[in-house]
Every structure is written in structure tokens, then in C-alpha cells.
Amino acid sequence: MRRIPTPFWALLPIVLLAALGVTLVRGGLLDVLRGGAPPVEELTFERVTLAPGLIRVELVNGGPDAVTVAQVMVDEAFWTFTSSGSTTIGRLGRTTLEIPYPWVEHEAHAVTVLTSTGLTFTHEIAVARATPIPDARYFGVFTLIGLYVGVIPVAIGLLWYPLLRRIERRWLHFVLALTAGLLIFLGVDALHEALEAAERVAGAYQGVLLVLVGAGGAVLLLQAAAGMRVGAEGAAGRRAVAWLIALGIGLHNLGEGLAIGAAYAVGEASLGAFLIVGFMVHNSTEGLGIVAPVASDRPGLVTLAGLGALAGLPTIAGAWLGGLAYSATLATLFLSVGAGAIAQVVVALYRVVARETRGRPVWTPLTAGGLLTGLLVMYGTGLLVAG
Amino acid sequence: MTDDQSSRRVSRRELVRRGALGLAGVAAASQALRAAERGLPASVSPHGAHEPGNAVGRGRVGDASIDPTVFLEQFDGGEISRDPRGRIVREFHLTAVDRDIEVAPGVFYPAWTYNGQVPGPTLRATEGDLVRVHFRNGGTHAHTIHFHGIHAARMDGVFEVVHPGDSFVYEFEAKPFGLHLYHCHAVPLKKHIAKGLYGTFLVDPRTPRPEAREMVMVLNGFDTNFDGENEVYAVNTVPFAYHHEPIVVRRGELQRIYMVNLLEFDLINSMHLHGNFFHVYRTGTKLTADEFTDTLMFCQGERHILEFVYEDLGRFMFHAHQSEFAELGWMGLFNVVDRAIA
Numbered sequence: 240m241r242r243i244p245t246p247f248w249a250l251l252p253i254v255l256l257a258a259l260g261v262t263l264v265r266g267g268l269l270d271v272l273r274g275g276a277p278p279v280e281e282l283t284f285e286r287v288t289l290a291p292g293l294i295r296v297e298l299v300n301g302g303p304d305a306v307t308v309a310q311v312m313v314d315e316a317f318w319t320f321t322s323s324g325s326t327t328i329g330r331l332g333r334t335t336l337e338i339p340y341p342w343v344e345h346e347a348h349a350v351t352v353l354t355s356t357g358l359t360f361t362h363e364i365a366v367a368r369a370t371p372i373p374d375a376r377y378f379g380v381f382t383l384i385g386l387y388v389g390v391i392p393v394a395i396g397l398l399w400y401p402l403l404r405r406i407e408r409r410w411l412h413f414v415l416a417l418t419a420g421l422l423i424f425l426g427v428d429a430l431h432e433a434l435e436a437a438e439r440v441a442g443a444y445q446g447v448l449l450v451l452v453g454a455g456g457a458v459l460l461l462q463a464a465a466g467m468r469v470g471a472e473g474a475a476g477r478r479a480v481a482w483l484i485a486l487g488i489g490l491h492n493l494g495e496g497l498a499i500g501a502a503y504a505v506g507e508a509s510l511g512a513f514l515i516v517g518f519m520v521h522n523s524t525e526g527l528g529i530v531a532p533v534a535s536d537r538p539g540l541v542t543l544a545g546l547g548a549l550a551g552l553p554t555i556a557g558a559w560l561g562g563l564a565y566s567a568t569l570a571t572l573f574l575s576v577g578a579g580a581i582a583q584v585v586v587a588l589y590r591v592v593a594r595e596t597r598g599r600p601v602w603t604p605l606t607a608g609g610l611l612t613g614l615l616v617m618y619g620t621g622l623l624v625a626g
Numbered sequence: 627m628t629d630d631q632s633s634r635r636v637s638r639r640e641l642v643r644r645g646a647l648g649l650a651g652v653a654a655a656s657q658a659l660r661a662a663e664r665g666l667p668a669s670v671s672p673h674g675a676h677e678p679g680n681a682v683g684r685g686r687v688g689d690a691s692i693d694p695t696v697f698l699e700q701f702d703g704g705e706i707s708r709d710p711r712g713r714i715v716r717e718f719h720l721t722a723v724d725r726d727i728e729v730a731p732g733v734f735y736p737a738w739t740y741n742g743q744v745p746g747p748t749l750r751a752t753e754g755d756l757v758r759v760h761f762r763n764g765g766t767h768a769h770t771i772h773f774h775g776i777h778a779a780r781m782d783g784v785f786e787v788v789h790p791g792d793s794f795v796y797e798f799e800a801k802p803f804g805l806h807l808y809h810c811h812a813v814p815l816k817k818h819i820a821k822g823l824y825g826t827f828l829v830d831p832r833t834p835r836p837e838a839r840e841m842v843m844v845l846n847g848f849d850t851n852f853d854g855e856n857e858v859y860a861v862n863t864v865p866f867a868y869h870h871e872p873i874v875v876r877r878g879e880l881q882r883i884y885m886v887n888l889l890e891f892d893l894i895n896s897m898h899l900h901g902n903f904f905h906v907y908r909t910g911t912k913l914t915a916d917e918f919t920d921t922l923m924f925c926q927g928e929r930h931i932l933e934f935v936y937e938d939l940g941r942f943m944f945h946a947h948q949s950e951f952a953e954l955g956w957m958g959l960f961n962v963v964d965r966a967i968a
Contacts (some may be wrong), residue, residue: 307732309730309731309732309733310683310684310730310731310732310733311683311684312857312954315950315953315954316681316950316953316954317681317682317683317684317730317865317866317953317954317955318680318681318683319680319681319682319683319684320684326732339680340680353730353733353850353857354733355732355733355734356733356734356850357729357733357734357735357848357850357851357852357857358850358851359850359851359853359857
């Protein structure tokens with residue numbers, strides 16, 4: 240035993256597993272285990288876009304077996320189509336179908352894929368509208384959307400900084416708790432949205448577990464990366480927390496931008512002046528959260544701008560990405576990473592307050608009240624946005 | 627299937643998105659948005675004429691168990707002999723067989739068939755003939771053959787269920803003259819018919835009908851995903867068969883179609899002829915026409931003889947006037963020519 244090198248013991252089970260797998264597949268044992276059951280087919284419509292006289296459908300096979308697309312029906316009529324790749328899509332494979340169909344603006348259409356075994360998969364286009372073409376103007380619009388949704392509200396929120404510098408420490412703790420409340424609200428929202436998007440993810444990508452990996456991964460990575468600095472005493476630790484908060488909010492806003500871009504791309508729009516005001520109020524609280532930890536220090540303008548950019552700019556990137564390449568899988572991943580990052584930030588925030596109270600109870604009427612106020616502010620301003 | 631976009635309640639993210647779009651619309655972006663909207667080309671494109679057809683799916687059917695062009699004019703008169711009384715006896719052999727058939731290009735359907743084909747062979751006799759059908763069940767489920775016509779109760783193919791491997795001989799006099807059908811009557815009935823166990827049973831009158839070019843058209847369809855609705859509609863099993871290969875018709879020649887509706891799930895079917903009208907002999911039980919029309923309705927199991935003559939050259943469409951059925955395969959063409967059919 241002692242003479243056999245260690246790597247052997249690491250690799251032995253893996254080699255045996257591989258050998259077993261080969262035997263299973265080659266030896267026809269698989270057929271016995273399947274018991275002659277018919278293949279399981281699953282197709283997911285990853286993205287459906289419209290151009291004049293053309294419907295473009297991106298399909299993903301999230302099932303265990305290969306699926307062959309035999310025919311396409313649009314609104315209960317057989318229609319011709321071309322496929323970017325083979326019409327036989329292997330597990331986790333994908334293909335794009337182009338259907339030259341004279342769709343009608345603002346009306347609903349249903350695209351049905353008929354597979355070789357006769358199964359059907361249908362996607363409904365709720366309101367048909369040409370998908371915007373990604374050109375300079377398109378990027379410009381998305382950049383503007385990102386600025387208004389992410390960057391400007393955050394920057395406005397940062398203007399609370401001078402106020403925060405002048406208030407007493409216990410009131411600063413109130414504001415920090417309030418920040419935690421805001422973040423918890425955003426985190427739960429992101430998690431909820433991630434789980435909703437997960438339902439639309441192709442089966443093999445295991446949407447809900449993708450949320451776990453994304454959120455858990457974000458928590459662990461941030462913990463490992465920032466743990467040491469956050470643990471530092473005084474200003475350095477507080478500043479690290481501020482950067483973390485900005486990063487967490489930034490990741491959250493990335494997911495937000497993704498959803499906005501996707502919504503815009505598929506032509507879902509509903510305007511309202513009241514919503515705009517509500518939106519400004521709602522998101523400016525994010526800026527407050529970022530500066531609260533460093534209120535007692537003297538961060539330079541560059542630092543403040545950097546914090547604001549980190550929190551706000553990802554919205555623009557998200558909007559671009561969502562508009563150009565939205566997929567439920569991507570949305571699930573980004574939203575869950577955002578949720579995980581926020582969870583980690585809330586923990587860091589707790590530690591900042593705990594360190595400053597030096598052994599005395601963290602939970603006072605002010606901190607508890609702050610947390611609750613944070614939740615209520617988000618809920619209240621959310622009502623403004625609710626149309 | 628439901629639409630997850632529209633049926634979902636309004637989420638916060640959607641509100642956020644609305645707000646964002648509101649901002650984008652009201653702020654400086656509004657200019658760009660308007661431009662973008664102007665820039666969006668209208669969704670107008672040439673609505674597909676039927677030729678070149680986008681609306682007929684993709685590819686051709688390879689193995690539908692029948693060749694629709696051949697099946698169209700194929701009549702099986704059976705093996706003929708005479709009984710001691712001098713009466714004509716026609717013997718037919720039908721075997722139930724399970725078989726996968728291609729019901730749309732690349733789409734395979736696990737059918738139950740008579741003699742390995744859907745529809746089953748078109749059986750033809752003259753009124754008063756003795757018909758003897760030797761049925762063997764080579765399938766995996768119990769089946770029967772139920773003939774429409776006037777015959778004894780035990781020859782009705784309902785209670786004498788024929789189990790896999792078993793046989794049965796149906797014997798009856800062919801009457802009344804007319805256009806009839808046969809199909810399996812084992813339960814569940816809907817399943818046994820929808821799977822393909824049906825065919826045409828034609829009984830000619832003793833005084834023959836006028837000389838004509840004769841065709842059999844069985845209106846059918848297939849529920850490929852077993853949801854109780856047809857995905858594919860056809861005349862003689864293959865969707866768009868006579869669209870891809872139009873039926874050649876000689877100008878001035880009398881055309882006679884024996885049209886039988888065996889469509890399941892949909893309550894009614896229909897036949898509409900372009901550029902012409904046809905005489906209708908309802909159930910084919912009279913020698914005088916009942917109606918002169920260009921659109922005829924068929925309930926499930928209903929069948930009629932249609933007669934018409936084309937006096938103009940060119941291609942004329944015929945299809946179900948349920949547009950949905952037409953665009954899902956029940957559509958074809960007559961190509962009227964001057965010369966004799968090669």
C-alpha cells in the first residue's frame with residue numbers, strides 16, 4: 240500500500256467510473272435499462288426575434304435525448320423554414336430557425352415546432368413588433384436608459400454624504416441599518432426574479448440550482464476576496480465595505496439592466512410620467528447605502544465617483560446585453576449573482592456596526608428601527624413605481 | 627400552451643422596466659426612440675402566394691405507406707368467383723398491422739393499418755355481389771372491421787372482437803349501392819379510427835354510372851402528439867400531396883371523386899373546388915344529383931360522390947374551406963390539360 244503513489248488513489252475511482260460508463264454505452268446495457276422507453280424530448284425557445292417578414296427562433300435542447308425538428312407551424316399553418324445547423328439537435332445543442340412569415344404588427348402569433356416523433360413545442364409571441372436592430376442609435380438608447388435607471392439615481396443618492404458626515408454616530412448606525420434594509424429588499428427581489436427566470440431555463444441547465452450556484456458562488460467569492468480587507472480596523476475596513484456595497488448594488492443593477500434591455504428588445508413598453516418620478520426616488524436610495532459606511536471618513540471625490548460608477552454603470556452593460564442577447568439562463572445567473580453579492584454585503588455591514596459598538600448590543604431601537612425603515616422606504620417607493 | 631410573458635402578474639422588475647422606458651421616452655431618449663420607431667420597417671412583406679409556397683412546410687414525405695398518386699385511382703375488386711346460384715363472389719384479404727408511417731415530411735406516426743397502409747385499400751363491389759372479407763389481426767391490439775352497409779348483426783364487426791393473432795371472415799351481400807366506408811370498431815373507438823384503421827367500401831349500382839375518370843379521396847388527419855387534436859390534415863394521408871404533384875385532368879372529361887371523410891377529433895370537414903362547380907350524389911345512393919355547388923360539408927363518416935367537368939385549362943385548387951385544415955395539409959391542385967394523360 241505504502242509503495243503506491245498517492246495520485247493513484249485519487250484517480251482509481253475516476254478511471255473505474257469511466258470504464259463502467261464505456262461498458263454501459265458500448266455493451267448495449269443502456270437499452271436494457273431504458274426498457275424500450277421512447278426518447279424524452281424537450282425543446283426550449285431561448286429567444287424569438289422578429290424582422291420584417293421573418294421570425295427567428297433560437298432553440299435549445301435541454302432534454303436527455305436528441306430532438307429532430309421536422310416541421311414548423313405558424314398560427315396553425317405549415318410553414319417553410321431554414322435551420323442554422325442540423326435540424327437534429329443533440330443534448331444541450333442549439334439551432335436557429337428562420338421562418339419567412341408575414342407576421343402582423345401588434346398582433347399575437349404562435350410558433351409551433353413539430354418534431355420527428357410528432358411532439359409539438361409552442362411559443363407565443365404576445366405582441367408582434369420588429370426587434371430593434373443593434374446599431375449606434377440602439378446603443379445610444381440603451382445607454383440613456385442605463386444612465387437614467389442606474390447612474391443618475393445613484394449619483395443623486397451620493398449627495399447625502401455631507402449630511403451623513405454631520406450626524407451623531409448612533410444616527411449613523413441608524414442609517415447603516417437602513418442601508419441593510421434597502422439591500423435586503425433588493426436581495427430578496429433579485430432572488431425572486433432569479434427564481435422566476437429559472438422557470439424558463441432549459442431543463443438540463445437546472446434553473447433553480449443555477450440560482451444556488453450563482454448566489455452561493457457570489458457570497459463565497461466576495462467573502463474570500465474582500466474578507467481580509469473588510470476585517471481591517473477603522474477607515475480601511477469601512478471603505479472596503481463601501482466598495483462591496485457598490486459592487487453588490489452594481490451586480491443587482493446589471494440584472495435590472497438585463498431585464499430592461501430584454502423588455503425593450505421585444506417591444507414591451509408602457510410609459511407614465513408618474514412612474515418616472517417614482518423610479519427616481521426608489522433608486523436614489525441606493526446611493527445613500529453606498530456612502531453610509533464611509534460617512535465618518537473623508538473619501539475623495541474620485542473615490543465617491545468610483546463608488547457611484549461601480550454601482551450604476553453595470554446597468555448600461557446589462558441593458559446592452561439584455562437587448563442583444565437576452566436568455567433566461569443568463570438572466571438567472573446574473574440575478575442570482577446579484578442576490579448573493581447583496582447577502583454578503585449585508586453581513587459585512589453588520590460587522591461594521593458590531594465592531595463600532597464594541598461589545599455593546601448591535602440591536603438597539605435605532606438599528607432595528609433603521610432596518611425596518613429601510614424595508615419600508617423600499618416598499619413605499621416601490622408603491623410609487625407600481626402602475 | 628400559455629404565454630408566460632403575458633400571464634405573469636406585474637413584477638417589480640417589470641415596474642422598474644416600465645419606469646425605465648418611461649424615462650427613456652420622456653427624456654432625451656424620446657427623440658431617439660421616435661427615430662427608432664420610424665426606422666422600424668413595417669411588418670409588411672409579400673403574403674405568400676401559394677406558389678412558390680412557403681405555406682406548405684418543408685420537404686416531402688418519403689414513406690407514407692401509400693403513394694397518393696397511385697392510391698387515388700386504385701380500386702380493389704377482390705378475387706372473383708361465382709357461388710352455386712351464379713352470383714358473383716368477391717373475396718378480400720385484410721390484415722391489421724402496426725406500422726410507423728410518415729405523416730408529414732420527417733414526422734413519423736405509429737399507425738395501426740389494414741394491409742400496412744393508411745387508408746386501407748379501396749374495396750369495390752357491385753350491388754348484389756357476395757362480399758367475403760378474410761380478416762386477420764396481426765397487430766398488438768384487438769381489432770374488427772365494421773362495414774357500413776346493410777348486413778346481418780354478427781357481420782357488423784362490433785361484438786365479434788378479433789384478438790391479436792386471431793381471424794374472422796365477414797360475409798354479406800353488397801347493398802345498398804353507394805359510397806360507403808369500413809373501419810375498426812374496437813374500443814376505444816376514437817383511438818382505433820384515428821390510428822388509421824379505415825378505408826373506402828364502394829358499391830356500384832347494377833346499371834353502371836356514366837363513363838368517367840374516377841378518383842378516391844379519403845379525408846383524414848393525424849394527432850401526432852396525442853392531445854386530441856390533429857396536427858396534420860390531408861387527402862389520402864399525405865399533406866399537400868396533390869399540391870406538390872397536381873392531379874392531371876383532361877379538359878372536357880367527366881371527373882368523379884369518391885370522397886369519404888374519416889377525420890377524427892374535428893366535427894366537420896369540407897371540400898371546396900376552385901373555378902368550377904360539382905354535382906353532389908349524397909352517399910352515392912341515387913343516380914340523380916342532389917345538389918350543384920362548389921363547397922360541400924362532411925360530418926365524421928359522411929361521404930359523397932362529386933362529379934364535374936373542367937372546360938378551362940390551367941391549375942385549379944381544391945381544399946377544405948376550413949382554412950386551418952387547408953394550411954395544415956388538406957390542399958391540392960387539378961392541372962387541366964388538353965392532351966390525353968400520359
